[in-house]
Amino acid sequence: MPAPSGYVAGVGRGATGFTTRSDIGPARDSTDIPMEAALAAPAPKKARDDDDEEAEDLNDANYDEEFGYSGSLFAKDPYDKDDEEADAIYHAVDMRQDEKRKDYRERKYREAVEKYRQERPKIQQQFSDLKRQLAEVTEDEWAAIPEVGDARNKSKRNPRAERFTPVPDSVLSMGMQYGQMNSVLDRNIQSGLTTPYSGFQSTLGGMTSTLGGMASGILTPGWKTGIQTGTSTDLDLRKIGQARNRIMDIRLNQVSDSVAGQTVVDPKGYLTDLQSMIPKYGGDINDIKKARQLFKSIRETNPKHPPAWIASAKLEEVVGKIQAARNLIMEGCDKNPKSEDLWLEAIQLHPPDVAKSIVATAVQHLPNSVRIWMKAADIETDKKAKRKVLRKALENIPHSVRLWKAAVDLEEPEDARQLLTRAVECCSSSTELWLALAKLETYDNARKVLNKARENIPTDRLIWIAAARLEESRGESNMVDKLIDRALLSLKANKVEINRKHWLEDAIDAERASCRLTAQAIIKHVMGVGVEEEDRKHTWMEDAEWFVTEKAYECARSIYAFTLNTFPKKKGIWTCAAFFEKDHGTVEGYEQLLEKATENCPQAEKLWLMYAKSKWIHGNVEAAREILSRAFQHNPNSEGIWMAAVKLESENNEYQRARKLLQKARNLAPSPRIWMKSARLEWCLNELEKAKGLLREGIEKYRDYEKLYMMMGQILTQERNYEEARKVYNEGVRRCPNSIPLWLLIVRFEESQNRSTKARSDLDVARIKNPKNERLWLEAIRIELRAEQRELAESLLARALQECEHSGILWSEAIFLEQRHGRKTKSVDALKRCEHDPHVLLAVAKMLWAERKIKVAREWFQKTIKVNPDFGDAWAYFYKFEMIHGNEEERAEVKKRCIQAEPRHGELWQEISKDVKNWRLQIEEILELLTARLEIPK
Template sequence: MTRIKPEVEVEPETQISDQFNDLKRSLATVSADQWANLPEVGDLTRRNKRQRQLLQSQQRSYAMPDSILSGLASSTATETSIVDEETDFESISRARDQMLGHQLDRNAGETASVDSAAYLQADTESFSTDEISDMQKTRSIFRSLRKTAPHVPRNWIMSARLEESARKYDAARRLINEGCLLNKFSEDVWMESLRIHGSQPKQQKLIISEALKFNGSSVRLWQAAIALETEKSRVVRKAIEANPGSSELWKAAVGLEPAAANKTKLLRKAVSLIPQSIDLWLMLIDGAEELEAKKQWLGEARKYNPRSHEIWLAAMKLEEGATGNEVKIERLFNMAIRRLEMEEGTNTQGPDKDTWIAIAMECESLGFPLCCEIITRTVLERDISSKNYTMEEESIIADCVIAAQNAVEGDYPQVARSIYAVLSRQYPTNIDVWLHYTGLERRDIPRLHQVFQEALKFNSESELLWLMYAKSRWQDANDVTGAEQVLQEALGFIPHNEEVWLAKIKLATATGDFTKAKAFFAEARGTSVRLWYKNVHFLRFMGMRKEAETLVEEGLRKFPGCEKLHLQRGQIETEDPYAKAIEGSSAQPPHGLASARNAYLAGTKQCPSSLALWTLLALTDEHLGVVIRARSTLDQAILKNPTLPELWVAKIRLENRQNNVKQARAASVAALSKFPHSAAVWCEYLPLCEKASQRKNGMMDALLKTGNSSRILCFIGVQFWKDGKFTKARTWFDRAVKADPANGDHWAWYYTFMQQKLGGEMESFMAEFEQVELINEGECWNATAKAVENYMKDKTAVLIQVSQLLRSQSVYQGI
């Protein structure tokens, strides 16, 4: 059956194109802005292909020879890239540059300005059979370099060193000998040949003889020849004939000459040929026996080397050794400075400030103190005067202090002394400068007192300087009369200064002159509340209770808001109940507690924010047997002073003393919620924890919350002591005293521990304790140190007493 195809009517192409004629005509109406804003048509056909090509290029890797990989092994970045199987193109490029270094050096030829000896030495150190994994390929590279550039010495040197690193010494000698034949005028290749033939002295002599035929002007080769010969003088003379301008060869000749007169002749000839050689001039000057001859040679040396600071320095040293005339030495140095600053067109520059300071240190070490002082003083004065317009005073002082401290560390005290002397003259009213100066001179007592006297001329109202001077007179020089005179002189400038009066009173009491101390108090107290209550304390110590009571009443009329006068008034009535409460005493309440309570109560009205008055008032009520009133007192104090965590501590301790453990625990939890960062509250809360695990976690939280407070550190040490972990206990005690060395309670606990467990190490412990200058913190320490009966006791006696007091605290029972 025949399939009949349908007839399709096909229109000519012109009919299709005609359909777009109207669109084409409308393009004539499109503006320039519309044309510019037409969107770009994306290349949809090649976009994915370009992305694939980019990804392939990023993942592309290259095969590298083993020599490059071994060279990259020393680089941390390259090691990481190799391990991670990622290509580090930067490292590859760096390795390629390293391998092409030989070709670059060959192209550079002999004109490159490099230190060939150092360069070759670096190459020697870099060669190792461990680093060159493909020795044959490396040999092939060097063989090609020798063939293409046989007259480049470095190619032969490196080839010989390669064989030497592979322990093929015969091949190394053969290569270097061939290199010498092809590079007869290169001293480097001959020096390398001498080194490689180091085990063959006879062969070395032949090599050096041949080398000098072609390199007669090489100082290095002549020095090698001198070292090889036994008759060195003959070789030196030949070397000088070939190189009359070599100062090194002239030095060698002088060193070989035994007679002083012959040395002088040689040096005179040498300086006539090489007048610019500073070393030769200095040798000539040092070798001259007569002073006039030295001066003559110095004049000649300055004529040829006017800008050499070494020559000027030699003249200064000569003047100091001959006459010790400071004026002449200073004139010489000023002339040197001016001459070094002349001729601005020259390239030569004189030493800078740091270099001059180093020269001054050298002068001090050689025994020229005047040169040292003059150099330091002149250079610093010029430097400071040039900086006064561009730098702040504090910055200049800080820079000079650093220089002085560096000098002290290097054992150059004269340099440091000169620096501080300049600073004290430039900035005489700066107290910090004088403090640094006196700190330097603290071992030289007469000089120290001179510095104090000079400082006080410009700072006559400085309380600190007067007190330091008086203390040094008293303790360092054992001059009590001199110390009294210093303090009396200080009062002439600052008559109402409390610290000076207290120092004067302390000096009188320390020497046992209590009558004089009493008179000083009467003269000084006037309108000073501090001197007033210290006077009351002194009268109590002397047993003058009636006078103390009268003085307290008079003081309270003048200073009704003085907390310490109210405390003194209550303490006069009876013994201090604070210590009784701490000790947990069960004794009957002493007589006078009612009067004491009235004194404390009056004090809280005048000083409502006084922690001590509120605490003593509550303790007094407790001793009177009125515990309810004591609780009410503390609650009232907390309401008036909600930011004092110590009042909560007093409340917790009150409940503990009454054996109300639940109330104490509840109070500690409440206090901790209000004061989570208080170390005092944590120290009360932790012992009340029922479980050991809870206490352990609590100690970790306490350290975190209090920022490693020293009180928490000490508390943890006590806990470890109780648990029998003595090593850990000592560690924590040590941390506590280092964190806060001024806290006497920490030292007392540490002392108690050492006494019981490590008695053999008490000497070192006490030495460390004595080094602490000021201990004025710690609840028990202050209560003990300020007790009337301990008025004259030193800190060691107080330490022992506080130790006994701390061990009686119920919080730390069980040790």
């Protein structure tokens, strides 16, 4: 018997043995059955119980669409309607559940794919930054790339430079003397070895004689004398060119004549003939042949099918067989004389003089075809002939609006009016013709024309709107509103659906036609049509914004007026209307609107402040004081109104009044901001002791207000009391650990005291307490740059971008931390992650400016201030750019837009605007001061 698997002889009595690879056979998995056991052991039989089923047969022939394979549990049961309905319900439930999880599943899939691509990027992505640099490769650098060859071949790796051997004087002299008379005879001809005759031998003999003449010329005594005397040969390059042309002429003349004397080649026109043989179609000629056969089969099978003839003609036209195309299309016209498309294609393929005869034939077969008559008019070049053709067309087709319009366009106003009178009789259902006639008539006649038009077309709104515009142009303003109201009633009576959008578009057209009252009347009567009561405010505000984008400002103003009449107590609507009036209206209209707004919404302090500021800006300080006093009556504890009143008095040199107001505010409406403003006023007036006293009181009351500590530290630093300033700063960061400006102040303070190590440690503490903060990372990078530790700064920047991946200010710093050749790649990466960040956009604009791409840089500056008009640094750089590269008008435009935007933020902007020395500077002055400090980017 064979030994069992793994048997070792003598194991039972303690013997040890070994096995070889021949004993155990090839390597196999632990779950595999040995071959011997598989052959010896019989196949196991599955116990058959009543509940067990047979083994599942997975053959394709045993598959059923409803039940799967035959082993299914219910495969033998009948499938009825109830089962089908149940399957449909389960399927619907599955689809509903799948729809609920769809967004989550797709998001997870996208995240997984993105993570996978980050971990295992494609080769294309790995080399994307290098491929971008290929755009900077010049043509000379491309040409300098070596040819592909075997690197082992020394001649390919080290190619030898080309060598140029100068032409000897003998060759040049030979070319100069060619064609001149020689006194020496050709030996070959005289000896009779070659006899010149037509064809190849004649050509060969001529070339031989020419060479003989050249040789004899070389041996002339003059040549020898020239050599002996050593005189230089004067070279005339023009004669060398003439000699070359003579040789070419001789060869062409010899080839042009055959033995019989007939011309074979035209030496003057052979290049032109070759040019005319270039095919116009660049495709495969076999495809053209197949298409010809296919179209021919279609034409023969059904010659009454016009598209087949048109397609065949188009094919011939494309391949340059214009005459064949014309023949085919005319054959098609003969067999299908009633096809309008065939005649039009035939007219297009033929020249104008032939096309006229084709048009005449087409009109005979199709006298009622408007397109053919219009084509006939287009062929004519004379205006009188066009009129004649159109008049003839109107005799055959008097009800064609297109023909009437074309005929009217060719007439003078008086003749056009008469023609339109006839046109509206023939085409009484054309609104365009009625309106065109009304425009040409006088006021009284126009009213009659529009009345007739309403009788003939009672369902068209444009006739009613034209009537309203007519009354407005006449000065009958009271009739405009009545006509629009009657129009809506009449159209509803005629069962016409009032399309709100179409009416609003008509209002825009009316405003553009200087019919303001008509536009307002349309908006007044159509605003509520088809709008639910709960959606009115939202819908109407969207309509107003849409009108502003369409530059229909009167319509938008009407929308706001209508909305405010409906919702007079909504301060949000009043605010939007006020901003609209400020941007697109007059000062008087803006202030009148704010007067009404403050009457209807007296608790809206923003409206009061806007009203007072408008009066103050335009020089009416007393009116501004009166408005703020009224605002105090309605809002006695409003911090914003108190601050506005203080600013008004301090800006107008009323410092005592400002102090009294602040003292009253501290008693009546105390807040940390009021204490801060009180101390700042004293600080600006150089009353440092009073300012410190107010700040100490404020800190006692409001220990967690960061700005009090910041101001106290700055005042102490100004007094050179550095130890006290350090204590205040440390107390501030202990009380306000999340205040980033306070951390930055203490870091810069320590750095100014030559304690860079302490500044770095403070920054580390700040980053621990405020993780993922871009400002703290930026300050750490700049500390190293100021210390001339560029490598350490680059390392910190890399860590910062990992932690704050979407920080625009860090990416902008990274762009200019790169070398010039790497800034483009870095800017592309920055725009991918921060596409609409103003810091990144400004950095790109500065980079383009440094590369002297003036036009593109201006576009990026425009994009930056459009994204964030409150970014003061962008305005300053843009103004600096225009000061250098722009004209006076462009500079004035930038300054005007900056004053309108009133920027308040920006790192460089706030350094100037927050300085107590500049506390009274206006926007324009801050812009000028910051622009003078900026340096041109490099």
